[in-house]
Amino acid sequence: MSADVDADPHLCRHGRPYTSIPLWKDAPAEKWADWRWQLQNCVQSLEMLEQVIHLTPEEREGVLATRSEFQMSITPYLCSLMDPYDPHCPVRMQFVPRGAEMSGVGAGVTDSLGEDAHRVAPGLVHRYPDRVLFLVNNMCASYCRFCTRKRLTGLPNEVLPKQQIEESLSYLRKHPEVRDVLISGGDPFTMSDKNLEYVVSRLREISSIEVIRFGTKMPMFLPMRITDDVVKMLAKYHPVWINTHFNHPKELTAESKAACARIVNAGIPLGNQTVLLRGVNSSPRVVKELMHQLVRNRIRPYYLFQCDNEEGLEHFRTPIETGIEVMESLRGWTSGFAVPTFVVDLPGGGGKAPVSPNYVNALTQSKAMMRNFEGRAFNYPQPTQTDCTVRYEDKWFRAGLDLAAGDVTSRTDPPELTVVSATDESPSGWPLRIADLRGGEPMPEA
Numbered sequence: 001m002s003a004d005v006d007a008d009p010h011l012c013r014h015g016r017p018y019t020s021i022p023l024w025k026d027a028p029a030e031k032w033a034d035w036r037w038q039l040q041n042c043v044q045s046l047e048m049l050e051q052v053i054h055l056t057p058e059e060r061e062g063v064l065a066t067r068s069e070f071q072m073s074i075t076p077y078l079c080s081l082m083d084p085y086d087p088h089c090p091v092r093m094q095f096v097p098r099g100a101e102m103s104g105v106g107a108g109v110t111d112s113l114g115e116d117a118h119r120v121a122p123g124l125v126h127r128y129p130d131r132v133l134f135l136v137n138n139m140c141a142s143y144c145r146f147c148t149r150k151r152l153t154g155l156p157n158e159v160l161p162k163q164q165i166e167e168s169l170s171y172l173r174k175h176p177e178v179r180d181v182l183i184s185g186g187d188p189f190t191m192s193d194k195n196l197e198y199v200v201s202r203l204r205e206i207s208s209i210e211v212i213r214f215g216t217k218m219p220m221f222l223p224m225r226i227t228d229d230v231v232k233m234l235a236k237y238h239p240v241w242i243n244t245h246f247n248h249p250k251e252l253t254a255e256s257k258a259a260c261a262r263i264v265n266a267g268i269p270l271g272n273q274t275v276l277l278r279g280v281n282s283s284p285r286v287v288k289e290l291m292h293q294l295v296r297n298r299i300r301p302y303y304l305f306q307c308d309n310e311e312g313l314e315h316f317r318t319p320i321e322t323g324i325e326v327m328e329s330l331r332g333w334t335s336g337f338a339v340p341t342f343v344v345d346l347p348g349g350g351g352k353a354p355v356s357p358n359y360v361n362a363l364t365q366s367k368a369m370m371r372n373f374e375g376r377a378f379n380y381p382q383p384t385q386t387d388c389t390v391r392y393e394d395k396w397f398r399a400g401l402d403l404a405a406g407d408v409t410s411r412t413d414p415p416e417l418t419v420v421s422a423t424d425e426s427p428s429g430w431p432l433r434i435a436d437l438r439g440g441e442p443m444p445e446a
């Protein structure tokens with residue numbers, strides 16, 4: 001790597017000026033700001049990457065070993081965020097392959113979410129009653145080394161052929177119970193505005209579809225893609241929602257904040273999902289700072305995902321306890337809207353299961369024995385009346401609100417909570433010590 005980068009005096013928490021990177025030192029600012037130029041100049045080889053960062057032996061091995069397994073491609077913008085000297089840089093860890101990625105390849109799980117089993121048309125996954133996942137392409141602006149869809153992304157064809165999109169639209173027309181379509185990929189925003197509009201406008205023609213959602217990482221790894229034109233176009237098809245994906249506060253640069261502002265200013269609610277990644281953001285302090293930065297920028301934290309148990313991702317996975325510890329550090333300690341839901345995507349297509357610290361230690365008919373975020377114990381008195389029938393309910397729904405099949409009427413009731421004891425007595429020694437509550441054992445009843 002060039003001595004110019006070695007001597008870089010501009011390195012800051014959010015990266016460095018691109019002109020200090022030898023590869024792009026002569027690139028005009030208007031080119032740098034052009035998302036198509038960024039896509040055309042992605043770092044895809046060892047030789048290019050060596051001009052951006054000091055590679056460790058493990059990274060060098062990773063770049064070479066994963067070439068045939070999962071493409072490396074990193075936008076110049078994203079490269080400018082990387083710490084050239086420190087392999088623990090969170091951006092670097094997420095996008096530069098490491099040798100560990102190859103462990104278990106060929107013997108592990110390649111569709112841990114069971115999406116292929118729920119595929120009802122090319123690109124259409126119908127797993128939940130009222131919503132579908134619409135995978136419209138397989139190209140991303142950069143490739144995350146922790147990607148769950150490695151089996152699909154990074155393949156040569158950019159967009160699903162029109163015929164296949166039509167098959168998905170045809171399925172949706174025949175399934176009015178689907179009210180929410182999540183458009184993902186790949187990253188749908190790697191498509192042209194024209195192709196994006198084709199998909200979104202065709203979906204809007206289907207009257208049973210209420211909400212159109214996009215999943216895109218563009219605000220994070222190619223904020224220039226979020227142009228005024230594209231958000232203006234999407235705003236014609238409201239309600240449109242976008243979920244983006246920031247994993248570390250370092251990623252919230254001036255450019256990415258401006259991209260998010262363009263989305264929100266177009267009236268598009270913006271959520272964020274984060275994946276908990278070992279060594280990248282597996283720290284309560286880092287996640288809390290990320291959540292604070294998100295809400296400061298009008299981005300609602302939505303999910304905190306446990307990293308999937310997928311081939312080549314073992315080195316990224318955290319114990320479930322780490323996620324619970326992170327949630328423990330958020331709930332009560334910061335604003336409720338800055339607290340995402342921690343979920344584990346259950347293997348084999350089991351769907352998302354929320355996981356939370358336990359605040360209810362035991363239930364009796366007369367009280368819930370609970371603790372607060374500080375660990376202090378409380379008795380919450382149960383009401384004496386327990387009939388919760390909503391007498392107006394039938395009238396309300398009969399009055400014309402159309403309940404599609406698969407809605408409230410067909411839902412599966414959740415399993416009942418176990419009532420530890422039906423007696424009305426306080427446990428001896430109540431309140432118990434915090435350590436007892438945290439131990440997770442049922443509280444003894446007198």
Ligand code: SF4
Nearest residue numbers: 140143144147186217
């Ligand atoms: S943007 Fe999403 S689909 Fe694309 S590589 Fe990253 S995680 Fe995978």
